[in-house]
Amino acid sequence: MPTPSESDRNTLPVVPAGRPATVWPCPPATPDRTSAGWLPSAVERLVVTVSRPDDPVLLLTEPPLSQPTRPAEPGDDELGEGLVACAGTVARLGRRVQVRTAPGDASPRWTGSACGPDLVPGRGPDPDCFLLVVTVVEPTRIGWFTRIDWGALLAVGGTLAVVSRCESFGGWLIDPTVELALAADRSGLALLDRIVLLEVPLSQLDMPATPIPAGVVAQRVHSDLLLFTAVHAPMPPAWGAA
Amino acid sequence: MTGEVETWRCDARWATVWPTSRHAITAPQTDGPAAVSSSPYAEAAVSAAVAAHAIAVYSRPGDTVCDPDCGPGTVIAEAVHARRHAIGITTNAGRWETARAALTLAKARGARGDGMILDALPTGESWTGLGPVDLVLTAIGPTDSDGPVRDRLRARLAAYRKLSRPGGHLVVIAAYHVEGGVDLASHLAAAGRDTGWRPVQRAVALTALPHVRELSVYRPDSRARAYPVHQDVIIFGVEGERARHLRLADPPPPPAPRTALSASHRPAA
Numbered sequence: 452m453p454t455p456s457e458s459d460r461n462t463l464p465v466v467p468a469g470r471p472a473t474v475w476p477c478p479p480a481t482p483d484r485t486s487a488g489w490l491p492s493a494v495e496r497l498v499v500t501v502s503r504p505d506d507p508v509l510l511l512t513e514p515p516l517s518q519p520t521r522p523a524e525p526g527d528d529e530l531g532e533g534l535v536a537c538a539g540t541v542a543r544l545g546r547r548v549q550v551r552t553a554p555g556d557a558s559p560r561w562t563g564s565a566c567g568p569d570l571v572p573g574r575g576p577d578p579d580c581f582l583l584v585v586t587v588v589e590p591t592r593i594g595w596f597t598r599i600d601w602g603a604l605l606a607v608g609g610t611l612a613v614v615s616r617c618e619s620f621g622g623w624l625i626d627p628t629v630e631l632a633l634a635a636d637r638s639g640l641a642l643l644d645r646i647v648l649l650e651v652p653l654s655q656l657d658m659p660a661t662p663i664p665a666g667v668v669a670q671r672v673h674s675d676l677l678l679f680t681a682v683h684a685p686m687p688p689a690w691g692a693a
Numbered sequence: 694m695t696g697e698v699e700t701w702r703c704d705a706r707w708a709t710v711w712p713t714s715r716h717a718i719t720a721p722q723t724d725g726p727a728a729v730s731s732s733p734y735a736e737a738a739v740s741a742a743v744a745a746h747a748i749a750v751y752s753r754p755g756d757t758v759c760d761p762d763c764g765p766g767t768v769i770a771e772a773v774h775a776r777r778h779a780i781g782i783t784t785n786a787g788r789w790e791t792a793r794a795a796l797t798l799a800k801a802r803g804a805r806g807d808g809m810i811l812d813a814l815p816t817g818e819s820w821t822g823l824g825p826v827d828l829v830l831t832a833i834g835p836t837d838s839d840g841p842v843r844d845r846l847r848a849r850l851a852a853y854r855k856l857s858r859p860g861g862h863l864v865v866i867a868a869y870h871v872e873g874g875v876d877l878a879s880h881l882a883a884a885g886r887d888t889g890w891r892p893v894q895r896a897v898a899l900t901a902l903p904h905v906r907e908l909s910v911y912r913p914d915s916r917a918r919a920y921p922v923h924q925d926v927i928i929f930g931v932e933g934e935r936a937r938h939l940r941l942a943d944p945p946p947p948p949a950p951r952t953a954l955s956a957s958h959r960p961a962a
Contacts, residue, residue: 466901466920473869473919474903617895622701622930624892628879636874644919645869645876647897649710656712660749665860666700668894669707669750 504545514555766792773806846884878925
């Protein structure tokens with residue numbers, strides 16, 4: 452990496468206690484333990500951060516493609532499958548977790564009632580509202596997201612957490628943030644935070660910086676975690692003390 | 694670039710997360726008492742580490758780098774350190790003095806690029822223009838001006854269109870800030886598209902080591918907003934055919950005399 456000038460020897464900012472940082476690193480593997488992976492680690496940190504034991508948590512996966520434009524390939528819906536695999540982690544943290552698949556053709560706006568099996572049964576009655584809803588959205592496939600009444604899924608003070616990412620296709624940035632925020636806004640939700648989820652250990656990023664050739668984009672090594680909450684809920688100040 | 698077939702590809706030698714936290718990434722973490730840090734609200738400026746990384750990736754030695762809102766001159770100083778030519782522009786007299794001092798200091802420390810600080814964009818009455826700019830690199834914060842965020846971003850990004858040569862880059866470092874329903878960087882990407890820029894990629898510049906507390910001892914305040922330890926980066930491209938142009942002579946190879954003084958000057962605008 453380039454060496455900045457000597458004028459940048461400032462003190463390192465320290466994240467105040469009680470506040471999460473805007474970047475959540477992927478835990479590195481250790482000699483006696485492989486890394487749990489960035490998505491399970493992020494979901495675990497998310498659950499601990501915005502919910503309490505016994506809170507109802509919904510893991511909502513994308514609907515399957517009704518008419519695939521191409522044959523399924525390995526890696527398709529990898530994020531969705533990864534989210535389903537997080538159910539055990541959420542249950543281990545003492546939350547009442549449900550895993551459902553969003554309908555692909557919800558009309559009128561889907562509110563979550565009678566919407567698929569609870570994959571972690573035996574944790575009490577099926578709640579209508581959740582303190583935390585976690586979902587994953589592909590940047591090029593957000594239509595289903597806009598048809599869900601997310602506000603109706605959330606209990607008072609609840610959080611909608613959306614894992615998505617920006618991509619570069621053909622030299623153009625595909626950033627779903629504005630569309631997702633508009634859809635959430637129609638459900639009465641506002642963006643509270645945008646968290647960077649590192650998909651690789653920090654140590655892997657420590658490479659020398661050299662000029663990037665024309666027609667080349669950098670490898671994507673992070674995803675985004677968008678946190679929405681109800682507009683009428685008291686919003687903390689943007690930079691105030693916790 | 695018009696007339697050329699672009700085959701964009703991803704390369705693992707570059708990553709969307711920049712290791713620009715000011716401490717070595719591999720340094721051991723201390724778990725001492727939390728220091729009181731300054732409010733990140735004011736961090737519209739770009740740090741030296743972030744500027745150095747952007748310059749290293751999106752320009753080459755001998756290229757011209759311009760910061761059209763150069764603030765204290767960090768981008769300019771890092772550019773001349775990296776053997777680029779640098780042009781800073783600021784209409785604030787106090788900032789002009791600060792930026793020029795930063796450039797002078799960089800030259801005194803042996804920086805081999807040349808630079809200048811202007812107090813306004815050149816006009817038809819100016820004695821010279823900027824010449825071709827390969828990289829426009831600047832920082833945008835949440836408190837730059839009043840008015841709807843998207844409108845003021847459009848105005849700034851539209852003005853930058855005059856600066857970059859075809860085939861050049863605009864790299865904007867955006868403070869982490871949520872306003873108007875989305876974060877500032879998302880506003881930036883949309884405003885750039887509105888004003889004729891081509892958003893190419895979104896990246897993240899670390900500004901601090903993202904220290905992670907053990908979950909077993911983590912007692913978060915669930916209503917607290919996240920504390921910024923990064924800045925967002927939007928990389929824009931310029932449409933159009935690559936222009937043939939004259940460029941300034943490349944900086945001399947090392948070693949350079951450490952007594953060289955700044956070539957900055959203050960032309961009439």
